[in-house]
Amino acid sequence: MKRLAKAGELELLLLGLLRRREMHGYQVSEFLETHLGMFFDLKKATAYNLLGKMEEVGWVTSREEKEGRRPIRRVFAITPEGEAIFQDLLRRSLPEYRYPAFPGNVPLLFLDALPPGEKEDLLKERRGVVRDRLTALETHMDHIAHPLLDHRREILHAELDWLGALIEDVEKK
Amino acid sequence: MKRLAKAGELELLLLGLLRRREMHGYQVSEFLETHLGMFFDLKKATAYNLLGKMEEVGWVTSREEKEGRRPIRRVFAITPEGEAIFQDLLRRSLPEYRYPAFPGNVPLLFLDALPPGEKEDLLKERRGVVRDRLTALETHMDHIAHPLLDHRREILHAELDWLGALIEDVEKK
DNA sequence: TCTCCGTTAGTCAAATTTGACTAGTTGTTT
DNA sequence: AAACAACTAGTCAAATTTGACTAACGGAGA
Numbered sequence: 001m002k003r004l005a006k007a008g009e010l011e012l013l014l015l016g017l018l019r020r021r022e023m024h025g026y027q028v029s030e031f032l033e034t035h036l037g038m039f040f041d042l043k044k045a046t047a048y049n050l051l052g053k054m055e056e057v058g059w060v061t062s063r064e065e066k067e068g069r070r071p072i073r074r075v076f077a078i079t080p081e082g083e084a085i086f087q088d089l090l091r092r093s094l095p096e097y098r099y100p101a102f103p104g105n106v107p108l109l110f111l112d113a114l115p116p117g118e119k120e121d122l123l124k125e126r127r128g129v130v131r132d133r134l135t136a137l138e139t140h141m142d143h144i145a146h147p148l149l150d151h152r153r154e155i156l157h158a159e160l161d162w163l164g165a166l167i168e169d170v171e172k173k
Numbered sequence: 174m175k176r177l178a179k180a181g182e183l184e185l186l187l188l189g190l191l192r193r194r195e196m197h198g199y200q201v202s203e204f205l206e207t208h209l210g211m212f213f214d215l216k217k218a219t220a221y222n223l224l225g226k227m228e229e230v231g232w233v234t235s236r237e238e239k240e241g242r243r244p245i246r247r248v249f250a251i252t253p254e255g256e257a258i259f260q261d262l263l264r265r266s267l268p269e270y271r272y273p274a275f276p277g278n279v280p281l282l283f284l285d286a287l288p289p290g291e292k293e294d295l296l297k298e299r300r301g302v303v304r305d306r307l308t309a310l311e312t313h314m315d316h317i318a319h320p321l322l323d324h325r326r327e328i329l330h331a332e333l334d335w336l337g338a339l340i341e342d343v344e345k346k
Numbered sequence: 347t348c349t350c351c352g353t354t355a356g357t358c359a360a361a362t363t364t365g366a367c368t369a370g371t372t373g374t375t376t
Numbered sequence: 377a378a379a380c381a382a383c384t385a386g387t388c389a390a391a392t393t394t395g396a397c398t399a400a401c402g403g404a405g406a
Contacts, residue, residue, distance in 0.1 A: 009279040016283045026355045036282075041274055046393055048356070071355055071400060090287070094280040095298035097306065097332070100273050101214055105321060106182040107267040109209075110189045114263070125268035133270065147342075148278060151335050158331035159270070162324050169320075199385045219363055221386070244370060244385055 007089050010042055010050055011059075015078055015086040018060060022077035025051060039148050051076055059085055111170070120170055127163045130156060180262050183215055183223055184232075188251055188259040191233060195250035198224060212321050224249055232258055284343070293343055300336045303329060 013036075017028060028051070029044035036042075054060045059082035062074040078086070111119055134156040141149050186209075190201060201224070202217040209215075227233045232255035235247040251259070284292055307329040314322050 009276040013279050013282070016279075016286070019283075019286070024355080029356095030354090040276070040279065043394060044355095045357080045395080049392075069401070073355060086283075087286070090280050090283055091291075091295065093277070094287075094295040095302060096277065097299055097302045098277050099306070099325070099328075100275045100277065102273045102324070103182045103213070104266070104269065104271050104273065105324065106186050106189075106213065107263050108320060108324075109186070110192075110259075110263055113189070113192070113260070114267075118264075122264065122267040126270055129268060129270045133272070147281060147335075147339055150338065151275070151278065151281075152272070154331040154335040155272075155328065158327040162320075162327045165323065166320055197385080202386095203384090216364060217385095218365080218387080222362080242371070246385060 007085055009040075009093065010046070011054065012086065012089045012093060013040060013042065014047065014050055014054065015059065015082055015089070018076055018078040019083070019086060022075050024065065024073040024075045026073065028076070039152075054082065058082075116173070120167060123163060123167050123170065127160065127167065130159050130163060134160065180258055182213075182266065183219070184227065185259065185262045185266060186213060186215065187220065187223055187227065188232065188255055188262070191249055191251040192256070192259060195248050197238065197246040197248045199246065201249070212325075227255065231255075289346070293340060296336060296340050296343065300333065300340065303332050303336060307333065 013032075014028065017023065017031065023031070025048050029047045032040070032042050032047060033044070051060065051062075055062055055076070058079060060076045060078055062076045064072050065075045066072050111123075114122065134153065137149065137153055137156065141153070186205075187201065190196065190204060196204070198221050202220045205213070205215050205220060206217070224233060224235075228235055228249070231252060233249045233251055235249045237245050238248045239245050284296075287295065307326065310322065310326055310329065314326070
């Protein structure tokens with residue numbers, strides 16, 4: 001058996017899913033896409049890759065399954081070692097906080113490159129987009145409740161406030 | 174000359190830097206690390222790679238420079254085509270808003286896996302970490318002002334509020 | 347019943363990103 | 377002045393991630 005790979009959030013995510021019930025690869029990637037795609041972005045091929053690695057190190061097992069005349073599929077299940085890793089990883093990563101990356105902020109470095117009038121227009125356009133996102137989210141939240149949705153609302157709120165202040169600042173210049 | 178590559182934030186960032194003044198690769202990567210490392214995370218090797226690609230498509234040029242007895246270095250400068258791309262990219266990306274990824278939120282999906290007492294403890298520990306980050310940032314902000322620092326403060330604030338509400342929720346359970 | 351289309355299940359080559367390494371230069375200590 | 381650390385400048389192989397592809401099956405309509 002191979003050496004322990006270092007585990008990150010993606011491994012935690014996959015282990016956490018397999019903990020609920022065993023799943024075949026397609027099921028995993030579909031669940032990720034439809035239920036968690038809003039929050040995390042783990043593509044199908046990456047999921048398959050990670051599942052393969054985690055099998056190599058013994059955190060998950062797989063067996064082949066043939067149902068009806070559908071193509072054979074590999075069903076993954078978490079092992080006791082995987083569960084141990086999950087428990088450890090959960091406890092170590094929950095209290096951590098790493099500041100997320102905001103690649104969308106890059107253009108904000110170069111506001112100086114824009115003529116005075118256009119600058120405000122583009123910022124206001126951005127604010128409009130954020131506003132729309134927020135209203136869409138709040139509508140959505142009438143139906144479904146989840147802490148991560150609350151999180152997103154808070155973040156969008158913060159973006160709005162910040163953009164508002166920035167626009168004011170740029171305007172009074 | 175090669176076909177146009179599709180440009181993203183990283184290209185915008187590099188073009189924006191080279192717009193101010195020409196720089197050699199090491200200078201670029203050092204500037205990224207020391208001045209922008211807090212905000213964006215673009216490693217040295219990636220920067221070199223992108224500079225190479227951007228040279229292939231004609232957005233930047235490079236010439237060799239020998240200073241004193243130091244090793245030869247390649248000095249990169251933006252071209253008129255690069256400037257055009259920069260202008261276009263800036264105007265298209267500024268009003269966009271893509272929600273950032275929060276990989277650190279993965280463990281929050283699995284709070285159910287923790288016994289009642291520990292859950293609150295770990296969440297409070299996380300809140301402590303965020304709080305410390307915020308105070309550190311506010312101290313830092315007494316000396317330097319920058320919209321992106323304000324942005325970070327707003328985000329950390331939002332995290333704190335959200336964590337507070339979540340902890341309350343979990344406690345009253 | 348034949349055809350076409352969307353779903354299921356997964357693979358693969360190519361693109362991207364990174365950590366580790368090299369190798370010369372300057373500075374510092376003893 | 378010898379030894380050693382730290383800075384400069386960049387390269388490279390390996391790991392990661394992705395978009396595009398395959399191929400079989402099930403169902404709907406003509």
